[in-house]
Amino acid sequence: xxxxxxxxxxxALTVRGLAKSFGSKVAVAExxxxxxxxxxxxxxxxxxxxxTTTLRMAxxxxxxxxxxxxxxxxxxxxxxIAAKARIGVLPEDLALFERLRGRELLEFHGLLRNMxxxxxxxxSEQLLEFLGLTDAADALVVDYSHGMRKKxxxxxxxxxxxxxxxxxxxxxxIDPVSARAIRAVLEDFTRGAGTIVFSSHVMxxxxxxxxxxxxxxxxxxxxxxxxxxxxxxxxxxxxxVALVGEPEERQAxxxxxxxxx
Amino acid sequence: xxxxFVRLKLRLLRNGLSLGQGTVLFLIGAIGAxxxxxxxxxxxxxARGTRHAPDLAIVVFGLATLGWAIFPVLGFGTDETLDPQRxxxxxLTRRQLVSGVLAASLVGVAPLATLIVFxxxxxxxxxxxxxxxxxxxxxxxxxxxxxVASRTIVALMVPLxxxxxxxxxxxxxxxxxxxxxxxxxxxxTRHAPSGNFGDTVVEVADKVRLTxxxxxxxxxxxxxxxxxxxxxxxLAAIAGAVMxxxxxxxxxxxxALTSADPTAPTxxxxxxxxxxxxxxxxxxxxxxxxxxxxxxLRYFARDPRRRAPLIGAMIVPAVALFASLSRxxxxxxxxxxxxxVAVLPTAGLTLNQFGLxxxxxxxxxxxxxxxxADLTGKNLASVLVMVPLAAASVFICASFTHxxxxxxxALGLAPAIFGVLLGVGDVVSVRVPYAMPDRRSPLAxxxxxxxxxxxxxxxxxxxxxxxxxxxxxxxxVLVVATPLPVATFVTLVAANAYGALIWRTGRDxxxxxVWWRLPELLDAVSPRQAG
Numbered sequence: 001x002x003x004x005x006x007x008x009x010x011x012a013l014t015v016r017g018l019a020k021s022f023g024s025k026v027a028v029a030e031x032x033x034x035x036x037x038x039x040x041x042x043x044x045x046x047x048x049x050x051x052t053t054t055l056r057m058a059x060x061x062x063x064x065x066x067x068x069x070x071x072x073x074x075x076x077x078x079x080x081i082a083a084k085a086r087i088g089v090l091p092e093d094l095a096l097f098e099r100l101r102g103r104e105l106l107e108f109h110g111l112l113r114n115m116x117x118x119x120x121x122x123x124s125e126q127l128l129e130f131l132g133l134t135d136a137a138d139a140l141v142v143d144y145s146h147g148m149r150k151k152x153x154x155x156x157x158x159x160x161x162x163x164x165x166x167x168x169x170x171x172x173x174i175d176p177v178s179a180r181a182i183r184a185v186l187e188d189f190t191r192g193a194g195t196i197v198f199s200s201h202v203m204x205x206x207x208x209x210x211x212x213x214x215x216x217x218x219x220x221x222x223x224x225x226x227x228x229x230x231x232x233x234x235x236x237x238x239x240x241v242a243l244v245g246e247p248e249e250r251q252a253x254x255x256x257x258x259x260x261x
Numbered sequence: 262x263x264x265x266f267v268r269l270k271l272r273l274l275r276n277g278l279s280l281g282q283g284t285v286l287f288l289i290g291a292i293g294a295x296x297x298x299x300x301x302x303x304x305x306x307x308a309r310g311t312r313h314a315p316d317l318a319i320v321v322f323g324l325a326t327l328g329w330a331i332f333p334v335l336g337f338g339t340d341e342t343l344d345p346q347r348x349x350x351x352x353l354t355r356r357q358l359v360s361g362v363l364a365a366s367l368v369g370v371a372p373l374a375t376l377i378v379f380x381x382x383x384x385x386x387x388x389x390x391x392x393x394x395x396x397x398x399x400x401x402x403x404x405x406x407x408x409v410a411s412r413t414i415v416a417l418m419v420p421l422x423x424x425x426x427x428x429x430x431x432x433x434x435x436x437x438x439x440x441x442x443x444x445x446x447x448x449x450t451r452h453a454p455s456g457n458f459g460d461t462v463v464e465v466a467d468k469v470r471l472t473x474x475x476x477x478x479x480x481x482x483x484x485x486x487x488x489x490x491x492x493x494x495x496l497a498a499i500a501g502a503v504m505x506x507x508x509x510x511x512x513x514x515x516x517a518l519t520s521a522d523p524t525a526p527t528x529x530x531x532x533x534x535x536x537x538x539x540x541x542x543x544x545x546x547x548x549x550x551x552x553x554x555x556x557x558l559r560y561f562a563r564d565p566r567r568r569a570p571l572i573g574a575m576i577v578p579a580v581a582l583f584a585s586l587s588r589x590x591x592x593x594x595x596x597x598x599x600x601x602v603a604v605l606p607t608a609g610l611t612l613n614q615f616g617l618x619x620x621x622x623x624x625x626x627x628x629x630x631x632x633x634a635d636l637t638g639k640n641l642a643s644v645l646v647m648v649p650l651a652a653a654s655v656f657i658c659a660s661f662t663h664x665x666x667x668x669x670x671a672l673g674l675a676p677a678i679f680g681v682l683l684g685v686g687d688v689v690s691v692r693v694p695y696a697m698p699d700r701r702s703p704l705a706x707x708x709x710x711x712x713x714x715x716x717x718x719x720x721x722x723x724x725x726x727x728x729x730x731x732x733x734x735x736x737x738v739l740v741v742a743t744p745l746p747v748a749t750f751v752t753l754v755a756a757n758a759y760g761a762l763i764w765r766t767g768r769d770x771x772x773x774x775v776w777w778r779l780p781e782l783l784d785a786v787s788p789r790q791a792g
Contacts, residue, residue, distance in 0.1 A: 001536075059627055060626070060627065060779075060780065061623055061626055061627060061780055061783060062780055062784070063780045063781065080629075080630045080779075081630050083627055083628050083629070084627060084628060087627075089623075089627045091623055093620065093628075094625060095619070095620030095787070096621050096624070097556055097560075097621045098621070099559060099560050099563040100537070100556060100559055102539040103536075104536070104559070107536060107537040107538075107552070108555075108556050109538050109624060109625075109628060109676055111537065111547060111548060111549060111551060111552030112549050112552050112553075112624070112629065113628050113629060114624060117547045120774075132573070140784040141561070142425055143706045148267045156624070160628075188588050189383050191507065237778070246279060
């Protein structure tokens with residue numbers, strides 16, 4: 001997919017005034033984010049900070065109360081077809097049509113995007129091979145482990161060659177071998193000028209992989225920008241804790257320090 | 262430890278009462294149990310002094326025990342104190358676990374209702390201090406037998422329910438078991454026992470009195486008849502059975518707790534590699550429509566949750582139809598058309614088409630906005646499944662009536678009928694979607710379906726029926742008024758044009774109303790998740 005000059009002037013993802021409440025609970029409170037083209041953008045934050053809600057709104061899966069989202073300058077909520085053609089999604093809950101076999105599920109995703117069958121087949125085989133799923137490709141997805149499911153959804157998200165990849169907790173509950181395979185695929189993807197937005201709890205991972213980061217706290221973006229600027233020489237975790245804040249007076253648990261025998 | 266379990270159970274009951282949707286289900290259950298308790302109790306009390314009173318006790322105790330053995334299987338997972346997985350990490354000895362769970366099991370609506378029913382025997386059958394004492398002991402033992410038997414069966418089923426194949430098998434088996442009574446009834450009406458209630462009770466009691474289910478009732482009956490020796494022997498037998506079941510239970514519980522989850526991918530036989538679109542359906546297009554249709558067809562073949570309601574919708578009307586055809590003396594050839602009636606109940610499956618997808622629907626929503634293709638694909642899959650079923654039904658019907666000349670008409674009407682059903686179904690599917698129960702739990706009922714969607718469903722079924730009337734009228738009038746070949750030709754052209762029109766109109770209305778509302782549709786069909 002080539003970019004027109006007009007689109008190239010936009011960041012890969014632009015979020016303005018995005019807000020969502022569930023009843024009286026404010027999940028996301030009017031956030032603004034720019035994700036530079038070709039960046040590896042991490043969204044970090046404690047549980048319930050609004051990371052998943054933000055990603056679901058940015059991918060057209062959850063309607064925001066207010067605000068706008070542009071992918072390559074295309075308004076996701078005004079022109080969903082064009083916007084969705086450019087993005088790939090790995091959601092957190094991994095709900096899949098699990099009575100399909102692995103290879104069938106990839107074909108299903110490809111055909112949903114009206115891709116050519118030979119292209120689907122070639123890319124599927126390559127992705128299955130790369131992610132170590134070839135042996136399980138003809139098993140029903142319902143029998144897959146958590147890590148295998150994650151890799152399969154990643155393959156489905158990459159199949160149509162998106163410009164922008166949204167990954168919600170891609171490394172959660174993943175064994176080290178699978179994590180390595182996923183990381184390799186993602187690094188290839190950004191080398192090809194693709195942009196990745198991913199959410200994670202794991203600071204070391206974000207520190208190692210991301211060049212940009214947004215810290216979300218209670219539905220707000222507490223900080224966003226190049227990761228080096230946030231770290232300022234220290235570790236990401238220290239910078240994160242400084243932003244999020246730590247309970248001040250922590251009461252000691254003296255009985256924990258005693259040996260139990 | 263026993264006290265902790267009992268308090269936990271009481272707390273769960275209290276929480277169950279304060280949880281919105283759960284409260285309604287809990288109340289329905291409680292009212293049902295109370296009704297059964299009152300009926301059982303008064304039946305036993307009212308029988309006092311009659312000749313068949315002891316036999317009635319045998320039947321009532323037998324039925325109650327049988328119900329206890331079967332019911333928990335259907336409601337597995339509803340009582341959190343009996344799910345061994347939840348207790349896995351606690352440092353409990355087997356003895357503590359068994360006595361605790363047993364005590365908790367004795368607290369609740371169902372045990373209370375059972376106790377009320379059984380105590381009817383105390384009033385209805387005791388005639389002396391000795392008999393009253395023996396009956397009271399029999400009641401306590403029978404109640405224990407009920408509870409222990411049901412827990413043992415659940416514990417034995419855990420390994421089965423943990424594997425995917427086991428769960429799939431259970432769902433289908435339960436569908437078939439659930440359908441057995443109406444089917445049997447249809448065939449048995451001719452051989453119904455003639456005679457009054459009392460004779461029937463005596464007859465049944467005589468047959469079941471020594472089965473373990475009825476031991477409690479037989480002990481009560483023998484105590485009422487003054488056969489104390491036999492009563493004592495039965496009480497000893499029940500005590501032995503309870504202890505044996507406790508032993509089996511505690512051992513199977515431990516095995517269930519320590520054995521691994523068989524979740525690893527099962528080996529795939531070589532040569533099963535296949536594309537999404539089945540080879541035998543080469544006319545399915547290689548695009549979004551074909552993908553959705555092929556996915557739904559695969560689901561009809563592989564997902565017991567999709568197959569079970571289909572079988573349920575088909576089998577009872579089909580059996581009813583064929584049973585009445587086989588019995589009736591005159592079978593006009595035109596009755597071949599009745600074969601189509603058997604497939605009408607499948608209309609229920611068209612009313613929540615996206616709900617059948619559930620949370621995985623995100624993948625369709627995330628990959629573009631094309632509800633027209635999605636609905637067309639889904640409708641195509643439904644037609645490809647249901648038209649052959651209708652054809653089979655019509656063929657069987659024709660073999661009864663020998664009305665083979667009506668076969669073309671009957672077969673040709675099937676697509677028209679499904680056009681009407683799907684046109685209405687598409688609109689309802691996007692206007693009143695609802696989440697189906699969690700797929701992980703093999704025997705879940707449907708808590709997501711609110712009153713509103715149920716009413717909408719009934720309304721939709723009514724609309725579907727009304728819209729089918731013109732087809733029926735035209736077919737009937739033409740068949741009566743014109744030669745059959747003419748009637749067949751004209752009806753098929755008119756009915757299929759009409760069916761296609763209704764389908765297209767319905768689908769287009771559905772597409773227009775859902776095009777901008779796909780996230781809301783996704784939200785409506787995704788089961789609520791904790792947190």
